[in-house]
Amino acid sequence: MAGSVSDRLWRRLMQLSEIGAIPGGGVDRQALTAGEAEAWRQVIGWGREARLAPETDEAGNLFLVLPGRDRAAPPVLVGSHLDTQPTGGRFDGAAGVLAALDAVTDLAAGGRVPERDCIVVAWMNEEGSRFAPGMMGSEAFCGVRALAAIRAVRDADGIGVGEALDGFLAGFPDLPRRPLATPVAAYLELHIEQGPVLEAAGCPVGIVTGIQGKRTYSVCLAGAEGHAGTLAMAERHDAVAAFARCAVALHAAIGGLDPAIKFTIGRVTVVPNAPSVIAREVRFSIDLRHPDNAVLDAAGARIETLCRAEAGPCTVAVTPLVAAPSNGFDPVLRDRIGRAAADLGIPAMPLLSAAGHDARHLASLCPSAMIFVPCRAGISHAPAEWAEPDDLAAGAGVLARVLGELAFADTLPLA
Amino acid sequence: MAGSVSDRLWRRLMQLSEIGAIPGGGVDRQALTAGEAEAWRQVIGWGREARLAPETDEAGNLFLVLPGRDRAAPPVLVGSHLDTQPTGGRFDGAAGVLAALDAVTDLAAGGRVPERDCIVVAWMNEEGSRFAPGMMGSEAFCGVRALAAIRAVRDADGIGVGEALDGFLAGFPDLPRRPLATPVAAYLELHIEQGPVLEAAGCPVGIVTGIQGKRTYSVCLAGAEGHAGTLAMAERHDAVAAFARCAVALHAAIGGLDPAIKFTIGRVTVVPNAPSVIAREVRFSIDLRHPDNAVLDAAGARIETLCRAEAGPCTVAVTPLVAAPSNGFDPVLRDRIGRAAADLGIPAMPLLSAAGHDARHLASLCPSAMIFVPCRAGISHAPAEWAEPDDLAAGAGVLARVLGELAFADTLPLA
Incomplete structure (x- = not known):
């Protein structure tokens, strides 16, 4: 010391x-x-x-x-x-x-x-x-x-x-x-x-x-609640299933963009979050960082499109929170x-x-x-x-x- | 009336x-x-x-x-x-x-x-x-x-x-x-x-x-906590990213098995669940139902293998909870x-x-x-x-x- x-x-x-x-x-x-x-x-x-x-x-x-x-x-x-x-x-x-x-x-x-x-x-x-x-x-x-x-x-x-x-x-x-x-x-x-x-x-x-630079977003996927034992898979609007598809697509498309990018989904909130209830809503955070503001802008602009392509019967709402340039x-x-x-x-x-x-x-x-x-x-x-x-x-x-x-x-x- | x-x-x-x-x-x-x-x-x-x-x-x-x-x-x-x-x-x-x-x-x-x-x-x-x-x-x-x-x-x-x-x-x-x-x-x-x-x-x-019949499970994916702004994507043990891959694979392999199957992930708990922290743990529920006990047994037996194949650097622990036959x-x-x-x-x-x-x-x-x-x-x-x-x-x-x-x-x- x-x-x-x-x-x-x-x-x-x-x-x-x-x-x-x-x-x-x-x-x-x-x-x-x-x-x-x-x-x-x-x-x-x-x-x-x-x-x-x-x-x-x-x-x-x-x-x-x-x-x-x-x-x-x-x-x-x-x-x-x-x-x-x-x-x-x-x-x-x-x-x-x-x-x-x-x-x-x-x-x-x-x-x-x-x-x-x-x-x-x-x-x-x-x-x-x-x-x-x-x-x-x-x-x-x-x-x-x-x-x-x-x-x-x-x-x-x-x-x-x-x-x-x-x-x-x-x-x-x-x-x-x-x-x-x-x-x-x-x-x-x-x-x-x-x-x-x-x-x-x-x-x-x-x-x-x-x-x-850093951009953060809150994404809300809205589906429909239902009984896990009765509703057929084809009839579900399952927000957790939609979240999983969106998260995989976002990680692949944005998280893999270049070695300098940082893409994190750190918070996931499921409603009602009960084992035998099909979730009606998932809200999740996105934390996106990169030294190049142009890369940040381009990546951020793709979030909503990527989610909509994967959300199936659920609706997508993306709310930008922080937009701090380099x-x-x-x-x-x-x-x-x-x-x-x-x-x-x-x-x-x-x-x-x-x-x-x-x-x-x-x-x-x-x-x-x-x-x-x-x-x-x-x-x-x-x-x-x-x-x-x-x-x-x-x-x-x-x-x-x-x-x-x-x-x-x-x-x-x-x- | x-x-x-x-x-x-x-x-x-x-x-x-x-x-x-x-x-x-x-x-x-x-x-x-x-x-x-x-x-x-x-x-x-x-x-x-x-x-x-x-x-x-x-x-x-x-x-x-x-x-x-x-x-x-x-x-x-x-x-x-x-x-x-x-x-x-x-x-x-x-x-x-x-x-x-x-x-x-x-x-x-x-x-x-x-x-x-x-x-x-x-x-x-x-x-x-x-x-x-x-x-x-x-x-x-x-x-x-x-x-x-x-x-x-x-x-x-x-x-x-x-x-x-x-x-x-x-x-x-x-x-x-x-x-x-x-x-x-x-x-x-x-x-x-x-x-x-x-x-x-x-x-x-x-x-x-x-x-x-019904089977339920609790699955724990354990990764490592880290700073969302600094840790390179390749060095992460991100439990949320692993969860998304596992959930997509489980839905595809089990949820799509036949028209009678019901597969639900209704509860997801992320630790620490903060927007700028890479999650160190995700626990999620699985609720699996089918009228045929043989189908239930076969589907249930695949959960751990499917998760291990998708969990990347995270560890997987599957705990069976309910096993109620038809x-x-x-x-x-x-x-x-x-x-x-x-x-x-x-x-x-x-x-x-x-x-x-x-x-x-x-x-x-x-x-x-x-x-x-x-x-x-x-x-x-x-x-x-x-x-x-x-x-x-x-x-x-x-x-x-x-x-x-x-x-x-x-x-x-x-x-």
Whole structure:
């Protein structure tokens, strides 16, 4: 294990992973749950030890503020998210928030007042597992999506984001509320790669060039309910049978398009989902990603046609949800990350992010960049998710160095 | 609408359907729920009006007893079930219990004491939607399955039959408990056909020759969880993709075997079932029915091989649940039903039951038979389930007549 910074960071990361712990070393700490509230309290407590002032906003984002000399200047934000998938790991999100907290804590301890506020941030509902689609906090903060539309989204139990958010924030009555969509000088985010590239290259730091495009859809196949023992096969409008044919066709036509495509049906909901009842409805999710926006557009446009060809007597309704094009991060910040790594003697390489991150939305608001650290076998969104302490320390060291440049620069953006 | 008997029967059937009513005219009154308890109270109340004594047993069956001259003689049982599918209809089960109550109520009102006890029965958990597989009450009563094994079954929330049953019966502390597996002289059950044969033939009464064989299975496909945005298609162990291939292959190979086969995948459970997570597990149900036991055996034996050939990198585990062979009902009782219909001037025809019923298990204990009435378009296990009042009155009239013969016969079985 590396020096004192990483000791504290690693210890806190393991401690935080006990909140919502599930068997196998995983974490279930979904957005706006009691588990996430407990994680907030823990992180706010660590921030207070460093004299960082906790704040929130109407979108349920958490901020820990180190005040700068010019309080009116746009701040530097650095962070990630504290929510996880229902069977998530210990590093996705939490590593970025705690590395940011570590860097700002050291800034505060250094005694020199930064030029502008430096703020640790934990965005609300990055994962999108309880309330889909995710990245709601950064969307609202950046003005990408109206808060009213976000508040209307419901979870599987019918609970709306609005209700959950009001209940969640009622647990933190003393936190001042920052306005949404205020200017930001720069945004940095450290995250595990969630892919195998850095590990295979033996490289502890990735300079993220951009995020691959993503499209998501909800597909509804509607058939007719009936008795499994009596209705002849030829007379059925079986939504499960139709789903199986559609899924095989979609996997063949889109999942096999080229080596860069990612096609996933991760959620399937059957109604009424009883063994002796022919299903009247199947709803399923599609998650489609590719670095080339033209490929994404073409593949997405084929979904409805492919389903209609296979749905037999069932009807098909395809609802597009997320349409996030590929984007590139700020070239100046990417260059600063590379220089910081070189100064620290840490190997670094450029790579594309296959997963989506809140930094996608921040990039529309201010110069933004991301630092990746390797994760074992590329596994993420699973209890087996793992990052090596030394790699995390290397990434956090680079993050802290670039943050220092942003904190003390006379003017931003950096040139 | 027919005469006074059917007026009462129809009125009660509509009244009972308000307990657990769901949109579209359906009923959600699953086994051992508060809704079923309310239905019990209603039916017990109607029984008490006719001086029928309510009783239960350790398996949660409900009995309404009209005492006969010889209380020690094996009784005649007549009934069906009060539980429904989660999106069930108003007739499946309830029609048979209320037709039986109508017949025994008229017997009691007639003033002539029957030779032996005549008992209306409502079996526990016929449907098997909350606790699978179904017909638990008749299985326990007939000694087909040990009560301890039944009590160990759990619902989707992890609640066991034992716990649910104890809680349910605690709501009826005054009911005497009949012993299980005691001799029975004969069993009659009226039910909607749940198929299109009688309606197509314009025939109000079906004399059920037997019940087609049924096999059910639970199949588990185990893959590996991963991030939908990062893991290359070639490296995935995607349980949903494997399920789709298996389901298509099973439908083609087994569902298309011959016109008499019924093959249904009605329940699919995906873990973790999140849009951006590659599923690590899919569990699905198979419901397979055919009148020929040899066809059932051969089709059932192919399930595991078919799944293994399509599961790719996922593992396959097939668990057989129910294996109920085709069975035939008592020839003497079938003949009496035909004669009763003829005496009443009601057209009747023999037909095979495509659906399973508690009478399957009673047939192993005593001479048993079933009367079917038509249902619209063969629809059942759905809110649109419908039977015409006149058809129901015709079936109930035949049931009452055969019950009378069984009630007053000097000796049973009938010759």
